[in-house]
Amino acid sequence: MSKPKKITESPVTFISNNSQLVGMLHQVGSNKIIIMCHGFKGHKCENKRLFVEAARAFCREDYDVLRFDFYGSGDSEGEFEDTLISTNILNLEDACKFVNQRGYRQVAILGISMGAATAILTANKLDINTLILWSAVPDMHRIFDSTISSLGPVDPDKTVFEYEGWNINRRFWEEAVHYDIMGELAKITVPKFIVQGTADEPVFVQGFHDFRDLVLPPTDFMEIPEAGHTFQTPLHRQMVIRQTLIWLNRHFK
Numbered sequence: 001m002s003k004p005k006k007i008t009e010s011p012v013t014f015i016s017n018n019s020q021l022v023g024m025l026h027q028v029g030s031n032k033i034i035i036m037c038h039g040f041k042g043h044k045c046e047n048k049r050l051f052v053e054a055a056r057a058f059c060r061e062d063y064d065v066l067r068f069d070f071y072g073s074g075d076s077e078g079e080f081e082d083t084l085i086s087t088n089i090l091n092l093e094d095a096c097k098f099v100n101q102r103g104y105r106q107v108a109i110l111g112i113s114m115g116a117a118t119a120i121l122t123a124n125k126l127d128i129n130t131l132i133l134w135s136a137v138p139d140m141h142r143i144f145d146s147t148i149s150s151l152g153p154v155d156p157d158k159t160v161f162e163y164e165g166w167n168i169n170r171r172f173w174e175e176a177v178h179y180d181i182m183g184e185l186a187k188i189t190v191p192k193f194i195v196q197g198t199a200d201e202p203v204f205v206q207g208f209h210d211f212r213d214l215v216l217p218p219t220d221f222m223e224i225p226e227a228g229h230t231f232q233t234p235l236h237r238q239m240v241i242r243q244t245l246i247w248l249n250r251h252f253k
Contacts, residue, residue, distance in 0.1 A: 005029060007059045012066070016094035017087060022075035023068030023095070026059045032106040032129075032252060033099050034058055036067040037092060039113030039135075039230070041166055043074030046112065047230035054110075054241045061245055063252070064104070068095055070118075081160055081167040085140075085176045088118040089125075096126050108252050110244070113137055113229065120185045130252045132193045132244060135200055135229050138207020140176045182214060191251040192219040195240055197227025204229065220247060 005028050012025045024044060036051050038044055044067040045052050055065040071087050072078035092109070099107060108130040111119035116136035123131055137143055159170050192215060196208035212221060222243055227236040 005062070007056070012068075012098075014068075014094060014098040016091045017071065019071055019077040021068055021071065021077070021091060021094070023066055024055070026055045026065040026067075028059045028062055028064060030062050030064045031104065032062075032108070033064040033066060033104040034108045034110055034132075034248075034252075035092070035095050035099065036065060037088075037109065037111035037115030037119050038067070038070065038073065039111075039115045040137075041073075041080075041164065042113070042115070042230075044069045045074075048232055048237070050112075050230055050237055053237055054244070057241050057245060058248070061249065063108075063248065066095060066099055070115075079167075081169045084172055085114075085118065085121070085179055088114075089122045092118055092122045093125060096128070106252070108132065108248065110134070111136070117179075117181050120181050120188070121179055123188050123190070124184060128190060130191045130193070130248070131188060132195075132247075134195045134231070134240060134244075135197060135204055136194065136207065136211070137181065138204065138210060139181060140173075140179055142203045142207070144173045144177060182210065185211065186214040186216070189216055193222070193244065193247045193251070194219065195222045195224060195243065197224045197229065197231060197236065199226050200229045218251070 008027045010025050012023050013020050038046050051067045055067055058065050069076035070091050072080045072083040107128045109119045109128055110132040112134040114137050116133040119131060160167050194211055224236055224239050231237050231240045
């Protein structure tokens with residue numbers, strides 16, 4: 001019987017846009033790596049440690065993994081109210097440079113929610129092999145229309161707003177609505193796996209179905225019945241991780 005491979009988990013840092021970003025590098029000695037991108041208001045562990053569970057499961061199947069905090073999130077430098085989509089894109093580009101410098105030449109990107117949108121907006125700038133999208137933000141206008149309406153009357157002179165206990169700078173959504181997620185996704189040619197929980201907010205569920213009409217092959221779609229936005233139950237976490245692994249083993253060779 002072969003000896004199980006040793007898995008290591010090491011805190012790492014790298015510089016992006018002159019700021020220190022903090023991550024966790026899971027290694028089993030693979031030449032393939034999955035970079036995980038957390039969502040808006042999230043961090044490298046994600047809700048109920050979804051990214052930790054997923055990274056360890058991927059490692060057991062012989063994939064190395066980097067999960068990291070975007071600028072202003074988690075342990076990374078900066079304040080959340082200063083985060084921008086353009087900064088997230090730079091951060092992901094620099095995360096790819098970081099793994100390339102460590103010798104990885106086969107790279108998969110996995111993003112959830114706003115992290116999935118960042119992955120879509122960055123993918124065509126990167127030399128990657130596959131793209132995995134969980135609960136992807138489909139359209140910035142749709143997302144921010146619902147977010148801004150929940151804030152009540154908006155003072156036109158105010159620059160920072162509180163949302164669910166977080167300070168958000170007006171610049172964030174003023175910049176974000178100029179990004180065309182659907183248009184960028186339509187250009188991506190690498191294999192893609194798009195996963196959506198059926199109990200998520202309608203804007204995400206509708207976006208998932210809209211994606212079907214525009215993506216290039218090869219692309220696979222999967223719905224997780226009754227799952228919420230971040231696959232919050234143990235069963236739903238197991239399902240999304242297992243199905244992603246099945247897909248990876250077919251497409252990330």
